[in-house]
Amino acid sequence: MATAAERLANLRSSMSDERRYDPQEIEPRWQQVWADERTWEVSNDPAEAHGAPKSYVLEMLPYPSGEPHIGHLKCYAVGDAIAHFHRRLGHRVLHPMGYDAFGLPAENHAIKTGVHPRDSTAASIASFQRQFRAWGISIDWSRELGTHEPRYYRWTQWIFLQLLQAGLAYRKEAAVKWCPNDQTVLANEQVVDGHCERCGAEVEVRQLEQWFLRITDYAERLLSDLGDIDWPEHVKTMQRNWIGRSEGAEVTFRCVELGVDYPVFTTRPDTLFGATFFVMAPEHPDLLRLAQGTPYEQQVKDYINHALTESSEERGSLEQTKTGVPLGRTVTNPVNGEQIPMYVADYVLMEYGTGAIMAVPGHDERDHAFARAYELPIRRVIEGASEPAPPDFDAGKHGESWERSEQSLPYTGDGQLVNSHADFDGMHNREALSAIVQWLDREAKGHASVNYRLRDWLVSRQRYWGCPIPIVYCGDCGMVPVPQEDLPVELPDIEDYAPRGRSPLAAAEDWVNTKCPACGGDARRETDTMDTFVDSSWYYLRYCDAGNDQAAWDPTALHEWMPVDQYIGGVEHAILHLMYARFFTKALADLGHLDFQEPFRALFTQGMVTKDGAKMSKSKGNVVSPASIVERSGADTARCYILFVGPPDQDADWSDDGVEGVHRFLGRLWRLAVETAERAEVPAASDEADLELSRKAHWAIDKVSTDMRRFAFNTAIAAVMELLNECSRLRDQAAVSTQRFALSTAASLLFPFAPHVCADVYDILTGERVWEQPWPQAEPAMLEREVYELVCQVNGKLRDRVQAPADASPEELKELCLTAPNVQAHLDGKEIVKEIVVPGKLVNLVVR
RNA sequence: GCCCGGGUGGCGGAAUCGGUAUACGCAAUCGACUUAAAAUCGAUGGCCCGAGAGGGCUUGUGGGUUCAAGUCCCACCCCGGGCACCA
Numbered sequence: 001m002a003t004a005a006e007r008l009a010n011l012r013s014s015m016s017d018e019r020r021y022d023p024q025e026i027e028p029r030w031q032q033v034w035a036d037e038r039t040w041e042v043s044n045d046p047a048e049a050h051g052a053p054k055s056y057v058l059e060m061l062p063y064p065s066g067e068p069h070i071g072h073l074k075c076y077a078v079g080d081a082i083a084h085f086h087r088r089l090g091h092r093v094l095h096p097m098g099y100d101a102f103g104l105p106a107e108n109h110a111i112k113t114g115v116h117p118r119d120s121t122a123a124s125i126a127s128f129q130r131q132f133r134a135w136g137i138s139i140d141w142s143r144e145l146g147t148h149e150p151r152y153y154r155w156t157q158w159i160f161l162q163l164l165q166a167g168l169a170y171r172k173e174a175a176v177k178w179c180p181n182d183q184t185v186l187a188n189e190q191v192v193d194g195h196c197e198r199c200g201a202e203v204e205v206r207q208l209e210q211w212f213l214r215i216t217d218y219a220e221r222l223l224s225d226l227g228d229i230d231w232p233e234h235v236k237t238m239q240r241n242w243i244g245r246s247e248g249a250e251v252t253f254r255c256v257e258l259g260v261d262y263p264v265f266t267t268r269p270d271t272l273f274g275a276t277f278f279v280m281a282p283e284h285p286d287l288l289r290l291a292q293g294t295p296y297e298q299q300v301k302d303y304i305n306h307a308l309t310e311s312s313e314e315r316g317s318l319e320q321t322k323t324g325v326p327l328g329r330t331v332t333n334p335v336n337g338e339q340i341p342m343y344v345a346d347y348v349l350m351e352y353g354t355g356a357i358m359a360v361p362g363h364d365e366r367d368h369a370f371a372r373a374y375e376l377p378i379r380r381v382i383e384g385a386s387e388p389a390p391p392d393f394d395a396g397k398h399g400e401s402w403e404r405s406e407q408s409l410p411y412t413g414d415g416q417l418v419n420s421h422a423d424f425d426g427m428h429n430r431e432a433l434s435a436i437v438q439w440l441d442r443e444a445k446g447h448a449s450v451n452y453r454l455r456d457w458l459v460s461r462q463r464y465w466g467c468p469i470p471i472v473y474c475g476d477c478g479m480v481p482v483p484q485e486d487l488p489v490e491l492p493d494i495e496d497y498a499p500r501g502r503s504p505l506a507a508a509e510d511w512v513n514t515k516c517p518a519c520g521g522d523a524r525r526e527t528d529t530m531d532t533f534v535d536s537s538w539y540y541l542r543y544c545d546a547g548n549d550q551a552a553w554d555p556t557a558l559h560e561w562m563p564v565d566q567y568i569g570g571v572e573h574a575i576l577h578l579m580y581a582r583f584f585t586k587a588l589a590d591l592g593h594l595d596f597q598e599p600f601r602a603l604f605t606q607g608m609v610t611k612d613g614a615k616m617s618k619s620k621g622n623v624v625s626p627a628s629i630v631e632r633s634g635a636d637t638a639r640c641y642i643l644f645v646g647p648p649d650q651d652a653d654w655s656d657d658g659v660e661g662v663h664r665f666l667g668r669l670w671r672l673a674v675e676t677a678e679r680a681e682v683p684a685a686s687d688e689a690d691l692e693l694s695r696k697a698h699w700a701i702d703k704v705s706t707d708m709r710r711f712a713f714n715t716a717i718a719a720v721m722e723l724l725n726e727c728s729r730l731r732d733q734a735a736v737s738t739q740r741f742a743l744s745t746a747a748s749l750l751f752p753f754a755p756h757v758c759a760d761v762y763d764i765l766t767g768e769r770v771w772e773q774p775w776p777q778a779e780p781a782m783l784e785r786e787v788y789e790l791v792c793q794v795n796g797k798l799r800d801r802v803q804a805p806a807d808a809s810p811e812e813l814k815e816l817c818l819t820a821p822n823v824q825a826h827l828d829g830k831e832i833v834k835e836i837v838v839p840g841k842l843v844n845l846v847v848r
Numbered sequence: 849g850c851c852c853g854g855g856u857g858g859c860g861g862a863a864u865c866g867g868u869a870u871a872c873g874c875a876a877u878c879g880a881c882u883u884a885a886a887a888u889c890g891a892u893g894g895c896c897c898g899a900g901a902g903g904g905c906u907u908g909u910g911g912g913u914u915c916a917a918g919u920c921c922c923a924c925c926c927c928g929g930g931c932a933c934c935a
Binding site: 358366725 | 850860871888889901914915
């Protein structure tokens with residue numbers, strides 16, 4: 001590499017009259033330096049840290065499909081800026097990269113084009129690698145991984161077996177979405193309006209044996225530990241809603257005829273006296289037994305069959321009128337001994353609570369709608385103090401008694417209990433709630449209980465392109481885990497990976513037929529693969545010790561780096577990925593493999609990039625390719641623009657004109673640096689201008705430093721623009737040395753956003769490497785001024801501005817304000833009734 | 849329906865703790881350089897009135913608190929996102 005002086009000499013001879021900012025020349029040159037010297041690699045050896053604090057900066061790993069898009073550029077531009085900033089603050093930064101390479105899109109693409117997913121994935125990964133290098137992202141490439149590589153998924157399988165051993169993985173029959181045309185199970189995302197995304201056939205529901213992970217065991221901790229992490233509030237709220245904790249009671253209703261107890265979960269035990277019927281979900285296993293021998297037996301069978309084949313979209317529709325069928329049986333309401341009729345209805349969900357509910361039509365909208373449809377009794381048991389009158393209420397006719405009218409039901413608010421029991425009537429419902437639960441507890445008819453919306457995680461996929469589940473089925477031994485030393489169970493390299501009936505792997509006879517690890521007899525492999533979200537639930541751990549082929553990780557390596565200090569990614573992962581990763585961390589910690597509870601200490605979610613206000617999509621033809629921008633304007637321009645256009649956590653609209661503006665700015669910086677580097681040392685023509693430029697540089701250091709910490713990259717870049725504008729304005733008045741200082745400071749501050757041109761500018765001006773310099777420090781003295789502009793207001797309106805000494809007393813400031821010419825004009829004989837003096841800012845005179 | 853974001857010039861946006869609204873950039877207009885254009889450099893710029901000095905108005909709408917409100921409070925309108933028969 002030529003020295004700065006040699007390069008300047010070259011520039012002089014090659015472009016005698018004009019220097020052009022040429023990112024195509026600058027960017028590869030610096031990328032080469034960083035690649036040759038492996039600048040961004042970091043070791044796990046704490047001895048090499050020299051006491052520097054660690055910082056793990058991580059962007060969500062990309063799903064390699066096709067070319068990187070503009071959203072990737074934004075994500076990695078944000079992450080790289082933070083990584084660079086932390087390095088310059090003296091931290092040891094881990095900033096790795098990998099690929100979430102298994103999954104349905106690659107497989108569907110493969111089925112469509114006939115290219116094997118292995119090949120299309122490899123091509124896409126190569127394209128991501130090229131782009132990441134071209135963007136100049138500071139990645140530790142020594143830790144690169146792909147979740148589809150056996151050396152990675154060997155440990156995914158190991159984790160699965162750990163969970164199995166701990167009882168956190170289990171098999172259960174479950175209803176899955178089935179496309180009768182493609183003969184395959186579909187993921188929920190592949191079902192669009194009840195139809196197969198690919199062929200359009202109507203989707204059916206099938207009962208199949210599936211693998212689940214017991215995330216529900218962790219519901220409470222996943223909820224409560226949200227308090228310990230620095231995540232955006234809206235993401236935490238989404239997770240809270242998804243976990244959906246409800247407090248209430250479990251209450252037992254007995255079917256005397258059959259002698260069976262049916263517990264229900266309710267959040268409103270205070271309305272128990274208003275329960276006038278009882279409803280079970282169509283999937284409830286006892287329905288046929290209950291209906292047997294009653295006049296409703298056939299109706300119940302028909303209803304169940306119909307309900308189970310209906311798609312969840314149809315069933316879930318709120319508009320749909322409530323349907324159901326009586327079971328011909330009754331249960332006893334435990335609080336008053338009433339016999340209430342039992343129904344089956346599809347508005348009750350089997351997966352929540354106990355799959356059965358007590359129906360209180362007076363105080364629940366759904367139960368009310370059902371009661372109206374089937375003419376069931378509706379009883380008021382709570383009276384609100386300020387219930388709104390029904391729209392058709394006529395005060396003259398009914399007096400004050402409308403509250404008791406059935407017209408105003410259902411009422412879901414708070415109030416006093418009525419029509420319940422002498423012990424509870426008149427009580428406020430909140431008090432009655434706990435009183436009734438205590439009573440139930442004493443009578444052994446119920447108890448306080450908590451329910452969650454969160455369901456266990458269905459992880460099996462009947463698909464080819466995924467991590468095989470390391471299980472073998474033996475005729476004699478049953479289900480046998482593959483021993484750890486036999487891992488990985490490699491995904492066989494089959495040609496016919498199109499799904500037919502069961503998993504495509506079932507057709508790979510050589511692979512499926514195996515020996516039982518326990519008894520050595522004939523056995524068959526599990527043919528389902530794992531959901532891709534399993535692969536990405538632990539990759540951040542593997543980066544810490546990516547080369548380890550003896551274990552998933554060495555605990556000391558994790559101890560060194562985890563948890564991730566700053567995680568960056570799109571909000572679209574607010575629930576699934578971020579919940580699964582938290583679950584894995586907690587489960588692995590419980591199994592003694594980790595010594596921390598939360599994987600991501602801080603989270604930043606970046607906004608979408610749109611074009612003309614719309615999401616970019618191939619069908620709209622409004623896709624902006626990062627590669628073409630980088631080719632035309634350079635990576636520095638592309639990265640800076642995407643951060644300058646607006647706050648990075650908000651959506652941003654792409655504008656080609658805006659890109660031009662940023663490109664001009666970088667060009668101005670570079671040209672002014674080259675010109676200044678060539679100038680001989682000249683003292684300041686104006687000491688005042690010289691000081692002003694120095695001050696502006698220190699102001700920019702201060703401004704950019706605070707903006708970096710609050711992810712306000714747009715205003716940080718604006719501050720460097722202001723500094724550069726000042727450099728241009730004062731170029732002939734300030735000393736050349738001050739110019740050099742100001743320009744190299746600009747480059748130093750902008751380096752996290754535009755690393756190539758800033759490395760070049762810094763080198764040209766100083767001969768030093770900017771990434772090896774500590775982050776600049778503003779001198780406090782340079783941030784203070786001896787005079788400032790005092791704002792003079794009369795009655796809160798700005799009337800004048802005067803120069804005020806920084807150390808002036810409030811009295812002096814008031815006097816200064818009074819002498820301001822335009823203030824005088826507005827006082828004009830009026831009486832000053834109040835004076836507000838805010839030193840450093842303004843004086844406000846209130847006159848009458 | 850419920851829960852989150854957001855609404856500021858022609859446009860993207862700034863205003864960090866209630867204290868100069870419109871930083872920075874784009875687009876625009878004018879000027880310099882040029883035979884010319886591009887590139888570059890310099891200047892102007894919220895709206896209305898005024899020759900100017902200056903004045904009035906302005907942060908989705910309507911109210912309120914305050915010496916002072918884009919910022920706080922109340923009510924409403926619009927846009928975007930998440931969840932949605934979870935008992």
